[in-house]
Amino acid sequence: MSQKIKVGIVGGTGYTGVELLRLLALHPNVQLHAITSRKEEGMKVAEMFPNLRGKVDLAFSTPENAALTECDVVFFATPHGVAMAQAQELLDAGVKVIDLAADFRLQDTAVFEKWYKMPHGCPDILKQSTYGLVEINREKIAQSKVIGNPGCYPTTVILGLAPVLEKRLVEIDHIVADCKSGVSGAGRKAEVGTLFSEASDNFKAYGVSGHRHHPEISEQLSKLAGAEVGLLFVPHLVPMIRGMLSTIYVKIKPDALATDFQKLYEERYANEQFIDVMPAGSLPETRSVRASNQLRIALHRPGNGDTLVIVVVQDNLVKGAAGQAVQNMNVLFGLAENTGLNHVAVLP
Amino acid sequence: MSQKIKVGIVGGTGYTGVELLRLLALHPNVQLHAITSRKEEGMKVAEMFPNLRGKVDLAFSTPENAALTECDVVFFATPHGVAMAQAQELLDAGVKVIDLAADFRLQDTAVFEKWYKMPHGCPDILKQSTYGLVEINREKIAQSKVIGNPGCYPTTVILGLAPVLEKRLVEIDHIVADCKSGVSGAGRKAEVGTLFSEASDNFKAYGVSGHRHHPEISEQLSKLAGAEVGLLFVPHLVPMIRGMLSTIYVKIKPDALATDFQKLYEERYANEQFIDVMPAGSLPETRSVRASNQLRIALHRPGNGDTLVIVVVQDNLVKGAAGQAVQNMNVLFGLAENTGLNHVAVLP
């Protein structure tokens, strides 16, 4: 592709914003066109995020001055509700939209409105949008103009369960997803709860009584299973910046006990360059994917019993957010899927 | 009690050893008599652990020179297998024994030998010993001469499940205990896997295929339930020094769905000063118990469904090890149970 993709980013002052910039700054097919922040108008992006010094020369502009309709694609790294207010204008101008918030994740607007406490502003666009999990919806994404980039927890749980749900090999009424996330998942908001002195040297569960990723996971798992799943989802906060690990417990159906799950997963993901089914007996660590778009899965069957324990790791800011968004962009524009995403994870 | 308890510690160079010293140094009824380490003979304890400067004047002595038989009680903060080699001599001299390793935890020597890869050296003493979980075995402990101090993970899972198992309110064939521990649980051994640069900013599961605390938990849960339980136990390593959180998932029996579990737990533990059943809706954090002997429990029932989610936190080095050992000592010697253990947890 000789011509570069003109990219706009709405809302570039959070962690998904700076991570998009880190990835796009060196993407060989991208020209960064504009990044918006009403509050920081005029400030150089690299002044706020000094890791970008010498790499990104853009300054924040207001949405009005950003000329986003001149872009080929616009990423929304904004709070929920922003993308759905601006999507129509962009689509009318032929601009593709990738939303990293939740506006185009849940297909059922009633569920959206219940969990996000706001009316859905563009149900028609929602219908044409695609849930941007490339490994599940690759063909549909390639044909789409609007992508709902998946939540971080959902990415791990859905990809962790897809092979067994697609093949109907497990009981679906009582799936347990015990998930753990680094603190960057909470975003770059000034809040007491995520201060260093609160979150460091500490561990806790949160959102047990209800987390917005619950309906998103349930909707996608049910689609894969062809029936409604019963999901217990408990997120936990780990004192680390990046990284997510989900431990999934699922009961094998009596007639599936002879399945070679290791082989099943290896075959299902054989052509997926971002999904690594680790050798039998492995236990993945979050640092093995730090700052990369890789997701790793390991399978265990304790005591060779009837429960499958699936352990999944990813970097919540990359495969769980900005990296997956770039992967979606690559698919949207017919590029090799790993263009600009070919990092080696940073270890140690 | 006018006379002080003469205390010996075998193996004081690890984290449970220094934690015992931190607690015992200020215990009003204790006189520290000897602490042994063959390797560090002659070195002042406070030279190795400078937090003890001005508080503990003892030097390490060899087991031979320690005159342990003059003690009233000896704590073993040693690798598995040491206590069982020395217990008989101490008992003969009228010394009580509290082992912080596994020698007196598992009642079934075959199970012990399978998991710890060594023969059990004193099955007769084992039979007279008591599993030192005070909240379950208080009366029996008071009559005992040998205490097997519980493992850290077992303490959280057993105390988290005791009320519902005792009352037969939950299904016991498929209990999930997803447990997370700070790194100090791995001890003070020079090993690559627990180096700062390996364990920091990282999260992983381990021991999925089999962890030595599994049979210990199973044995105790089965005793409480009156039948053999099926347990899935997956431990994880959290990048923090101290703290342990266990998330336990258990299915409520159909005829127990109307139970007020909050009330049940509050009543069961009403007189336990180290067990805090938190108000409905709470989520405990490990830092709320840091450096204290407190254990906190919160109960959740997502979607008011048929699964009870029990979240338990403790400091793995205190209630999960040295604090519980001191609590056992207090019971053994008829002291108020919280003598020397009345700390406020350190937060932040």
Place this chain on the structure above:
Amino acid sequence: MSQKIKVGIVGGTGYTGVELLRLLALHPNVQLHAITSRKEEGMKVAEMFPNLRGKVDLAFSTPENAALTECDVVFFATPHGVAMAQAQELLDAGVKVIDLAADFRLQDTAVFEKWYKMPHGCPDILKQSTYGLVEINREKIAQSKVIGNPGCYPTTVILGLAPVLEKRLVEIDHIVADCKSGVSGAGRKAEVGTLFSEASDNFKAYGVSGHRHHPEISEQLSKLAGAEVGLLFVPHLVPMIRGMLSTIYVKIKPDALATDFQKLYEERYANEQFIDVMPAGSLPETRSVRASNQLRIALHRPGNGDTLVIVVVQDNLVKGAAGQAVQNMNVLFGLAENTGLNHVAVLP
């Protein structure tokens, strides 16, 4: 002392506030009378800080309802400027005042007003107040009614230099104090800069062009030296919750090169139970004082040259704030200085 000291705390929602509560909850001579927070009125303190559950039963009250004039002593754990607005009324009622902010630290109101950007509201009270560094001003504190509790950095630098300044053994025109603090020193304010994801796995200098502790240190050092000192003070932020280490570089006067500095320090602090002059060759770690009121000093003279390197550690929230405040209270009320402060530091 048979009767308990009635204690009030103004502003109990920050880290110095909760640390005061941790220390005072178990202080044998203290009765917690009131703790104020206009914003959190009615909330149990232990709901905000669950480490206090079962230890502190107080709820936050408004300053109006707190009946602070009934106290024997009131601690101000508030932003700068609050104590000076309320001190007169308390003093009139016979209540002693210990301010943990800066209102009574700097003797020169012009300097105060320059650095704190507010007029000093009660210069007369300031004149009667005492800088609450017990090891320097013990007798004067015992006679005082108003104490300006020292800043955290100043405590380390002043106590680190006092022996050589008092004896005029070092050059005072070019003292370098390179100081490092844990993040809790920044307080419990919702700010982006101290979020976990900003401060963790990171290290930086700050305030090089001017930090409010600079004039405080200079004023006290000059008093000790009997002449104005030239001080370079650079604070740094360490990714840990608690702890402070100051590395002080000072040139020995030519005629003092034969001094036995180790002996000098040991003698100067021989009777100070909170000051530990470590053996020659030692290097103190912050964790050796974690959660205790201890301050440790080590002296080095690299290459046996003309520079003395003084390394000082303390817990910034204890000896650097709340612990020192309690130490001041003990002196004010004629108690043994370590009453309620006899903790063993928490290691690991």
Place this chain on the structure above:
Amino acid sequence: MSQKIKVGIVGGTGYTGVELLRLLALHPNVQLHAITSRKEEGMKVAEMFPNLRGKVDLAFSTPENAALTECDVVFFATPHGVAMAQAQELLDAGVKVIDLAADFRLQDTAVFEKWYKMPHGCPDILKQSTYGLVEINREKIAQSKVIGNPGCYPTTVILGLAPVLEKRLVEIDHIVADCKSGVSGAGRKAEVGTLFSEASDNFKAYGVSGHRHHPEISEQLSKLAGAEVGLLFVPHLVPMIRGMLSTIYVKIKPDALATDFQKLYEERYANEQFIDVMPAGSLPETRSVRASNQLRIALHRPGNGDTLVIVVVQDNLVKGAAGQAVQNMNVLFGLAENTGLNHVAVLP
């Protein structure tokens, strides 16, 4: 360059080894030929370092089987003393050598032998070798066959001081370098002192009485200054994995007080793509260079006085070790200096 550089790595099981692999795996002009570890022979590198799965297919081989003489260049990521034993054979075969240990850092073999407690095995090769600080010795490196890759601390201090030493603008008898390093600098050795539970939530100075980087820094500074410098160097350990910050205090000569130091540094490093002189008033953070080869410098002159405070940050494993080694390789082989080193630092 059409043909790839054949690269060998001796000693690939430490942090500099895995970091070399991370950088070289994606270097467009490199073909990884062999990596040696006697102990791990036959093990896939990616099994030890799972971040390399799918990126590096090599297995460890013994030095004997590695056919290192077929390489174009060999990196030694080994303990001190290994490179000097093997260098001659490689040089004879026309292979270039880049040693990441200290064998070719100090020009004075007597100093080497004093600090490293071993005789220098090849003083002749040492004489032909070049100290691999590209920004100082670029031309000489291009002509060399043996490179002593600088130590991590020296890199920051030398580059931080070069502009003022070259121009003779500062007093050189009393330079203070207060340096702070992340824990990965201590390497991947099983040692108690760098365990997570020892190093986390802790801060300390070390090596005050003598650190091996002291003579290396002194030698290079003296060369730049044209006279022997007096250096106080105190390293500290920061609880973070990667990152190094040096705070350097130096007195400006009376006749140089009018110098515009900001301009001086900007001009000195104007053409250096890995050296970023930050705008006046800036304070660099280590995370702004995390996982990149960038080094950032900020200058301060507190109170506009006679002391220059120079703050320097780098990633100790990249610019302080493996990245600088690759930069040296690029110069040795006439490649653009940033080939394979064009990363955006990972923030957060």
